[in-house]
């Protein structure tokens with residue numbers, strides 16, 4: 215069962231995470247879904263696959279009215295990111311989906327009409343959620359060729375999609391990374407294989423190093439906070455990526 219936790223609250227400005235579910239069978243990769251709320255307006259980051267939609271929907275419903283979700287941010291095109299789109303559109307046909315322009319002709323195969331999609335240019339863009347400014351940050355080739363992360367400068371939270379992901383054993387259920395050295399062992403193979411470009415990695419590390427980030431929130435695994443954010447960026451900067459392991 216998935217459960218929804220508040221990870222940031224500043225008045226009516228909140229971040230919720232529908233955390234991974236260690237009881238899931240391991241043939242389906244486990245995911246985190248993040249909901250940004252500003253008053254009555256919600257934006258859902260990487261809502262997940264159609265397979266887990268009922269659990270995500272009920273976990274969110276336990277905290278807030280899911281019809282508050284007006285916008286979706288899709289970091290990229292993968293099935294575990296956005297194949298639930300048609301189901302979310304059944305809840306709210308006026309829902310809008312921000313995604314890289316590169317995928318705007320492909321994702322409609324999961325559902326949506328021409329006016330569902332709000333393309334994100336390669337350089338990123340600002341997204342206003344009832345006056346709260348969020349920033350789509352370029353993260354191309356990490357791992358998808360059209361890929362963005364979402365930064366909330368007010369909450370100092372970076373939703374980092376697959377960057378920072380760790381495939382944790384079922385007995386490691388914590389919301390946050392506590393022991394960085396033991397955690398990062400579960401992230402290494404994933405990043406070496408899925409992150410295909412060292413040049414893109416270098417650009418991303420340089421970009422995010424200059425940002426103020428209290429929490430780095432990946433789509434798989436646990437959340438990095440405090441000094442573990444910089445530790446992760448340093449670790450990633452030094453990793454040999456784009457390689458096949460034996």
Ligand code: FE
Nearest residue numbers: 290292357376
């Ligand atoms: Fe992916």
